[in-house]
Amino acid sequence: MNNRIRLLRAEKGWSQAELAEQVGVSRNSINSIENGKFDPSLPLGFRIAHAFGLTVEEVFDKEDAFK
16 A cells, blocks of 8 residues: 655654654554555554544555555
8 A cells, every 4th residue: 555654754854763653563564564565454544644643545545445
C-alpha cells in the first residue's frame, strides 16, 4: 500500500525511530511500512495518521487497498 509517511516525516523533521516511538512500534516496522513491505493494521494506521494530525486517507492511498 502506498503511503506518504516518508514525506510527512521529513516535513516534521522526524526520524523513523521518533515516529516509531510515538506510535508504539519498532523503527524497522516504520521502515517496512514506508517501503511497502508491510501493511499496517487498522489501529496502527490510525495511530500513524493521528501522529501527523491527519486522517488515514490523507496518509495512505486508498486506491491501493482495492488491488
